[in-house]
Each structure stands twice: as structure tokens, then as C-alpha cells.
Amino acid sequence: MPWDEGLVNSLIYDEPDPRLGRVLGYAQAVNEALQVMLEKDPSVFVLGQGVDDPNAMFGCTKGLKERFGSPRVFDTPLSEDGMMGVCVGAAMNGTRPVYFHNRPDFIVLAFNQLVNHASKMSYMDNGQTKVPLVVWSAIGRGWGSGGQHSQAIQGMLMNVPGLKMVMPSTPFDAKGLMISAIEDNNPVLIFEHRWLMKQKGIVPEGYYRVPLGKGILRRRGKDLTVAGTSHTLEMAMRALDKLSPEGITADVIDFRTLKPLDEDILLESLKKTGRLLVVDTGWLTGGVCAEIGCLAAEKAFSDLKAPIRRVAQPDVPHPAGYALEQYVYPNPDKIASSIQKLCGE
Amino acid sequence: MIQYPYQGKGYEFYRDNPTEYPRDFLQSLFRSMLRIRRVELEVERRYPEDQMKTPIHLVIGQEAACVGSAAALRPTDLVYCGHRTHGVYLAKGGDLKAMIAEFFCKSTGCVGSRGGSMHLLDKSVGMAGTSAIVAGAVPITAGMALAAQLLKKDTVCMVVLGDAATEEGATSESLNFAALKKLPMIFFCENNFYSVQSPLKFRQPEGVEIHRRSSGFGMRGVCVDGNNVLDVHQVTKEAVDRARRGDGPTFIEVRTYRCRAHGGAGDDSATGYRDPKEVEAWIPHCPVEMMSNFLVKNNLMTLAERSRMEEEIGREIQEAFAFAQASPEPSEEDAMTHIYQN
Incomplete structure (x- = not known):
């Protein structure tokens, strides 16, 4: 779909002033957050359908498998409910999964594990269990994606206690919020928007956090x-x-x-x-x-x-x-x- | 009409070589089953008092499955199970007082009255949790096994699921993933032939054998008499050893029988979904009494030893109920804590 790339590229974003710091693209900022955390914490791992393919989730997961190896960065079967459950169980047993979905529409297939299990685990287990899980997806728009590839489902999940929900708007935040989400001890959903992926911004190198819950x-x-x-x-x-x-x-x-x-x-x-x-x-x-x-x-x-x-x-x-x-x-x-x-x- | 008869052979196989296992171990298996039975009977007896405001799913008739499998695991191995929790929890070593207190909705319950009988756990003994959503536990256990594999721990993870859970997509997805990644995991399926009041024949095609499903995913599947604790223990032990060696997951089907209603106290066969004669036909194959007869006949347990066990267990149960009843109710503030982890 070359014309879809054209659409996003045609968006007018203010070019950041390079005198203010290092200029980085949005997807590269997400990628850097993942690299920082995979480096920092051996319990972090990244999975999802196509995280290691040439598209690499719009570039967000590019090169991670090569750098950190396939046990920690891997493609998954097309089993959204099952894999969400796998992530919940893995998070309960000492790891920090970062689970990528191309589109939020596919997260709907995993509501059982997200709503019935992940969100309630801490409460139902009386505080004895933590589920440090990040679920990432990018909301679609345009390109004829339609009713099953363009949905923004944040409203559906906003009334589920136990979940956190992140929706960044800049490359700086995309990186800092991703790092905070991975370090958080609760299930955190990150809803990106596909139309932000070509944006550029000032992004510091290395580790920094943007706190969750602070506008x-x-x-x-x-x-x-x-x-x-x-x-x-x-x-x-x-x-x-x-x-x-x-x-x-x-x-x-x-x-x-x-x-x-x-x-x-x-x-x-x-x-x-x-x-x-x-x-x-x-x-x-x-x-x-x-x-x-x-x-x-x-x-x-x-x-x-x-x-x-x-x-x-x-x-x-x-x-x-x-x-x-x-x-x-x-x-x-x-x-x-x-x-x-x-x-x- | 008896649709689902007992298909096992009792303890015939062990007649020639009953002392393969140490006497203490055999008695401990029996004691664990007896304890679960006595707990369940007391829960059932007192359920109509309406003080245990929780749905109960009695495990009477299925004790050998819980005990035989749990005995093959280390305390550090993890078990996650479905809604029929009582037996698995106790067999894995879960605290009895905390369980009864959970039934009584008290703050001293194993999860402080937030879960009820369908959500028991005791992390100190590897009873990692339970899910009231059918097959909800299955991928979660696969995930626990994945974490163990990634962190290079030698933990084995076992999910206890029912026959109906094999009809859920999540189970197929988990079988595929567990086989793909050679996870240190056991799928332990208690086939009791009924899901609530729905017999297996209305839910799965004739001739399908549950343990054969896993071979489609390239996973070893075995079937065993679920009322024979030694058989259950043997196949689980083999599966645990394989998983710990890194040889991947095993699917175990044990065939057993639920002697009570799906939920609540008593048998509900009279409502018509199964013949009450079918329940009666399973009574001679009671896992607790079959084991007792086997041990006594082979001089591996005396009747006096059994009586002593009964007395100890009876005392322990009374203490647990007294503890639960004397425990405080949770406070209003308790309802609002632990929604998030720090």
C-alpha cells in the first residue's frame, strides 16, 4: 500500500529544532525504549505477531531480535486470547512481557484474559500477585481499513478497574511512557495512533521516564x-x-x-x-x-x-x-x- | 441407563508388587484423599446453614486425581486450576483454615474474601491460583511455564482442567504454544463426563478421546484411571520428569466421576440429566475406599491406623471451621485495596 505511506508522510508536523536536542522519529523512540529496557532488565521480553518481520511493527521492534535473541523477542501464533493468557501467566511468574498487536481490533479477541484475568489478578489474589504486562497496539485510520482495522477501543476498557491506559502524542512521550509502562507492576495498555508514527521530535538518549497519570x-x-x-x-x-x-x-x-x-x-x-x-x-x-x-x-x-x-x-x-x-x-x-x-x- | 461406567481395573495391577512404593508414601496418599473427602463432606453438611456464602464445587469422587498428581510435584512447582478447586488446593498443600475462612467470607480467607471458593490459592506451597472462567487457567499456566523457561528455573507448571475446557479455543491455542516452545508444563485433564448438567456426548463427537487431541499438536497424550491414585501418580511423575528434563509438555486425561451436582450440596441426578443408578454404580470404585482396601489387604495400613487418621483429620476440620467462624469480617476499607500494585 504505497499510498498509505504517502498519506501519513503528507501530514504536516512541525519539524523539531535540532538545536534543542536529538531529533528522532516516533517509531524509533518506541524502539529505543524497548532497547533500553531489554538491556536493563533481563526479565523483559517482547512478543507479538510479526515483531521480527521486515515491517517490525512500523519499525518499533526493528532489530530487537538480532540484538537480544529469539528467546526474548519472538513472533507468536495467531492466538490472541491464548497469547494474552500466556502473557498474564508469564507476568505472574517473574517476567515483564511487552505484547505487540498491530491493531486494537485484535485485542478484542483477548478480552477474556485482559478483562477477566489480568485486570483482576491483584485484587482477587488480595494483593499477592502482580501482572507487570504491557499490551501495545496502534489505532488505524484511512487506507480502507474499515470497521475491523480502525477501531479505537479505549472507551470500552476505560471502565475496567485494574488496567492502566496510555495514549502518547509525541516521540518523547512514546519513549518515556513505554519505559514507565514496562516498569509498572500492573497491566498497561498503550494505544498509539498510526498517524503519529512518522512524527519526529526531540528524544533524549538512554533511560528516562514519563510518569503514568501526569498530564x-x-x-x-x-x-x-x-x-x-x-x-x-x-x-x-x-x-x-x-x-x-x-x-x-x-x-x-x-x-x-x-x-x-x-x-x-x-x-x-x-x-x-x-x-x-x-x-x-x-x-x-x-x-x-x-x-x-x-x-x-x-x-x-x-x-x-x-x-x-x-x-x-x-x-x-x-x-x-x-x-x-x-x-x-x-x-x-x-x-x-x-x-x-x-x-x- | 449408565452412560459413563467406570472403565478402570482398580488395584489389580499392583497385586503382584504392592510394595513398589514405601509404606509411608502410600499412607500419605491415602491420608490426603481421606482428608479431602472429610473436608468436602463437612462443607456439604454445613452448607445449608448459609454461612458459607460462596458457590461450592465439591470434588467428592475425584480425590485420587488431585492427590496423585500433586504428589508428583515439588512444593516449588506451580499449579493453576479451574473452578473445581477444593481438592487441588488441599492436595497441593494449601492451608485448610484459610480455605474454610474464604468460604465463610472472612478476612482471614486465603484471598481475604475477594475470590470465594472458585479462587483459592496458597503461594507458599505452589498453589498459584484458580480461574472461574472455563479454560482461563490454561494459557495462564502456559505463561507461567514460559517464564520459568525464560528465567531458566527448573519449575514445572501444571494446569488442572476439566473435559469441557478442552472445547474452548484457549486450550487449543495453549496446546499449540506449549508444544511449539516445549514448555515445562502438564495439561492435567479431569474428565468427569459432565459439564454442569451437560453430558460429554452432547459436547464432543462420538469416538473422540480427549487425550488423543494433543497428538494433533505434536504433544504426547496419555489416559489413565482417575480413581486409582497410584496410576495417576505414575503418569504424572513421568510427565513431570519429562518436563523438568526439557522434553516438553504432556497432556494427561484422567477419567473419574463427579458424585455430586456441578455446584452446591448433594447429588442432582434426579433432575434427569443422568441416571442416579450411574452415580451408584461408581460408588464401589470410590477412590478413597479402593485405596483403603488395597492398603489394608496388603498389610500396608491397619484399620487402627486409619481410625487414627480419621480422628486427626476430624479434629483438624473442626478447628478450621471454628477458626473461620471466629475470624473477623473484612472492613469496608478492605474492599478498596489492591486494585493496583505499587
């Missing part, structure tokens, strides 16, 4: 708060750029992790702006935006000057066709239009 302000402004994660932030900032002639400025919150969620950064920002737009790549109903919106309504009601708004996917399966997809996927225009309405209220 960051990507921009500061006065009129509203735009909150989200991952790919949605790129779209939100382009929307804000379009609106800058109108003088609208916003706090842009990157939660970095949806579970645990940094409530403080949101509530603090709302004290100042009083307006909230939540953006997500998943579905609206019972989803990430709904939860964050409810949190704001419960804990910041007196600060709000306007109804909370959300931009996410409507409740339809993700269509495959190019034109159809444009109607349902969040984009800068939809976000800009929501911002305008919100600021007029």
Missing part, C-alpha cells in the same frame, strides 16, 4: 480548555491555528494516560477557562469524552460558563471507504467548528 499542557490560552490524547491533539492544535485570527486561545491538555487520569490538570485549567471541549478517536456513547465530561460536571460545575462539548466518532462502525470515513472521523474542521460554538455560548 501536560501543550498550549496555554484563556478562552477554553481542549482536552484529549494522542492524535486528537495534533488535530486540535491545527484547529486552533485556524482560529487564531479570531483571537481564540486555549489550554490544550494532553492527558498522556487515560487511566490513571490526571484530574488536577483539568480542574485547574477549567478554573481559568470555564469552557471544555473533549476530543477522542473512539465512540461518543459511554466513551472517553463522556467520562471526562462527567468528571468536569461533577467537580468543576461552578467554574463552567458553557455546556461541555465533545468531538469523537459518532456511534457508527468505522466505514472503510475514503469519503465515508471523512464524515465520521474527527478532524480539525469539526474541532474548529465545535470550538467556535463553545466560545459563542
Whole structure:
């Protein structure tokens, strides 16, 4: 699919200033995190369908098998439920698996082990068991991938106690959050977005952590708060750029992790702006935006000057066709239009 | 009509050479089975009091399977099993008081009342845990074996599954992966012919023998009389030795019989899914009494020794129930801890 690469390559990202540090691609940043941790901790291992093939998970796992050997970096049978269970058991018995899936859609096959087992093990075992497991996947968009290759399932898993959920938006975070996820003693899901994979950023060498549960302000402004994660932030900032002639400025919150969620950064920002737009790549109903919106309504009601708004996917399966997809996927225009309405209220 | 008769030969094979095993060892196997039986009967007797607010899945009739297999393992070897937990837990050495306290929903339960009877564990003796999702335990055990292999530990991991668990995809996926990686693992399948009230013939094609499935994955499969503790022990021992040598996993099918309902106290055969005569037909092949007769006949145990065991076990059970009943309830704060690990 050469045209899919073209689509991602055509995305406009700000080129990082090399005077600020070492410039590295997104997938290379993930790759470096894995190298750092495989080097640092002999109990870490990496598995997944195709982690050692020439595509190497968009480059994230490239060269790992050659460097660390096949017992620690290996391809798996096509057995999502079984292999998720294998990861749970391996994590319970002294290792730290990092389990790669091409797409979150395939994680749905493994909900039994993820929801019925991994997430509950610490609680049901009365604290006697830890499951230090990382499950990685990249949300798809475009290329006719359709309803079974483009789903963003973070909303489905947000209400499962015992899981953690990471959605990075920059190469720096992708590396630092991966390291934190591997070192965490709980099952951690990392949902990347396929459209971030060609992004470049400043990424320090070696070991560093970005803590789970700590959001960051990507921009500061006065009129509203735009909150989200991952790919949605790129779209939100382009929307804000379009609106800058109108003088609208916003706090842009990157939660970095949806579970645990940094409530403080949101509530603090709302004290100042009083307006909230939540953006997500998943579905609206019972989803990430709904939860964050409810949190704001419960804990910041007196600060709000306007109804909370959300931009996410409507409740339809993700269509495959190019034109159809444009109607349902969040984009800068939809976000800009929501911002305008919100600021007029 | 008897659909699933006992197919074994009792202790016929051991008649010529009964002293192959030391007397102490034989008595310890018997004692372990007797203890499980007495615990189960007491749990069953007191279940209608409604103080044990937990679903129970009695193991009466299947004691030889639990005891024979566990005796082939070291305390450091790991066992994970399905919902029928009581016998496996006790046979592996799980603490009786903590088990009964778990049934009584007390804070002193083996998992502080968070799991109930379908989630027993005692990590100090290698009873790693249990899952109430059929076949949920199977890939988890494969993962524990993978970790042992990666970390170069000589641990053997055994999953105890039922006949119905072999119908789950996760079991096929685990057989494939365990064979692929030559994991130090044992698939120990207790075929008791029924899943809840569904007989095997409605769930698996006629003529299919469960232990033969593994050969399709290139894995050795064996079948043995699950009511004969020595037979069970022998095949498990061979499988453990192979796994520890690095020769990979084994699938063991033991054929045994559930003498009670799937869950709860008493037998529910009268509801019509199996003939009560079938249950009666298995009674002469009771694993506990068959072993007792064998030992007494061969002068490997006296009736006085058995009586002494009965007394000791009876006392231990009463103490465990007293401990459970006297234990404190968990507090409201307890409900909110250990959701995450630090």
C-alpha cells in the first residue's frame, strides 16, 4: 500500500529544532525504549505477531531480535486470547512481557484474559500477585481499513478497574511512557495512533521516564480548555491555528494516560477557562469524552460558563471507504467548528 | 441407563508388587484423599446453614486425581486450576483454615474474601491460583511455564482442567504454544463426563478421546484411571520428569466421576440429566475406599491406623471451621485495596 505511506508522510508536523536536542522519529523512540529496557532488565521480553518481520511493527521492534535473541523477542501464533493468557501467566511468574498487536481490533479477541484475568489478578489474589504486562497496539485510520482495522477501543476498557491506559502524542512521550509502562507492576495498555508514527521530535538518549497519570499542557490560552490524547491533539492544535485570527486561545491538555487520569490538570485549567471541549478517536456513547465530561460536571460545575462539548466518532462502525470515513472521523474542521460554538455560548 | 461406567481395573495391577512404593508414601496418599473427602463432606453438611456464602464445587469422587498428581510435584512447582478447586488446593498443600475462612467470607480467607471458593490459592506451597472462567487457567499456566523457561528455573507448571475446557479455543491455542516452545508444563485433564448438567456426548463427537487431541499438536497424550491414585501418580511423575528434563509438555486425561451436582450440596441426578443408578454404580470404585482396601489387604495400613487418621483429620476440620467462624469480617476499607500494585 504505497499510498498509505504517502498519506501519513503528507501530514504536516512541525519539524523539531535540532538545536534543542536529538531529533528522532516516533517509531524509533518506541524502539529505543524497548532497547533500553531489554538491556536493563533481563526479565523483559517482547512478543507479538510479526515483531521480527521486515515491517517490525512500523519499525518499533526493528532489530530487537538480532540484538537480544529469539528467546526474548519472538513472533507468536495467531492466538490472541491464548497469547494474552500466556502473557498474564508469564507476568505472574517473574517476567515483564511487552505484547505487540498491530491493531486494537485484535485485542478484542483477548478480552477474556485482559478483562477477566489480568485486570483482576491483584485484587482477587488480595494483593499477592502482580501482572507487570504491557499490551501495545496502534489505532488505524484511512487506507480502507474499515470497521475491523480502525477501531479505537479505549472507551470500552476505560471502565475496567485494574488496567492502566496510555495514549502518547509525541516521540518523547512514546519513549518515556513505554519505559514507565514496562516498569509498572500492573497491566498497561498503550494505544498509539498510526498517524503519529512518522512524527519526529526531540528524544533524549538512554533511560528516562514519563510518569503514568501526569498530564501536560501543550498550549496555554484563556478562552477554553481542549482536552484529549494522542492524535486528537495534533488535530486540535491545527484547529486552533485556524482560529487564531479570531483571537481564540486555549489550554490544550494532553492527558498522556487515560487511566490513571490526571484530574488536577483539568480542574485547574477549567478554573481559568470555564469552557471544555473533549476530543477522542473512539465512540461518543459511554466513551472517553463522556467520562471526562462527567468528571468536569461533577467537580468543576461552578467554574463552567458553557455546556461541555465533545468531538469523537459518532456511534457508527468505522466505514472503510475514503469519503465515508471523512464524515465520521474527527478532524480539525469539526474541532474548529465545535470550538467556535463553545466560545459563542 | 449408565452412560459413563467406570472403565478402570482398580488395584489389580499392583497385586503382584504392592510394595513398589514405601509404606509411608502410600499412607500419605491415602491420608490426603481421606482428608479431602472429610473436608468436602463437612462443607456439604454445613452448607445449608448459609454461612458459607460462596458457590461450592465439591470434588467428592475425584480425590485420587488431585492427590496423585500433586504428589508428583515439588512444593516449588506451580499449579493453576479451574473452578473445581477444593481438592487441588488441599492436595497441593494449601492451608485448610484459610480455605474454610474464604468460604465463610472472612478476612482471614486465603484471598481475604475477594475470590470465594472458585479462587483459592496458597503461594507458599505452589498453589498459584484458580480461574472461574472455563479454560482461563490454561494459557495462564502456559505463561507461567514460559517464564520459568525464560528465567531458566527448573519449575514445572501444571494446569488442572476439566473435559469441557478442552472445547474452548484457549486450550487449543495453549496446546499449540506449549508444544511449539516445549514448555515445562502438564495439561492435567479431569474428565468427569459432565459439564454442569451437560453430558460429554452432547459436547464432543462420538469416538473422540480427549487425550488423543494433543497428538494433533505434536504433544504426547496419555489416559489413565482417575480413581486409582497410584496410576495417576505414575503418569504424572513421568510427565513431570519429562518436563523438568526439557522434553516438553504432556497432556494427561484422567477419567473419574463427579458424585455430586456441578455446584452446591448433594447429588442432582434426579433432575434427569443422568441416571442416579450411574452415580451408584461408581460408588464401589470410590477412590478413597479402593485405596483403603488395597492398603489394608496388603498389610500396608491397619484399620487402627486409619481410625487414627480419621480422628486427626476430624479434629483438624473442626478447628478450621471454628477458626473461620471466629475470624473477623473484612472492613469496608478492605474492599478498596489492591486494585493496583505499587
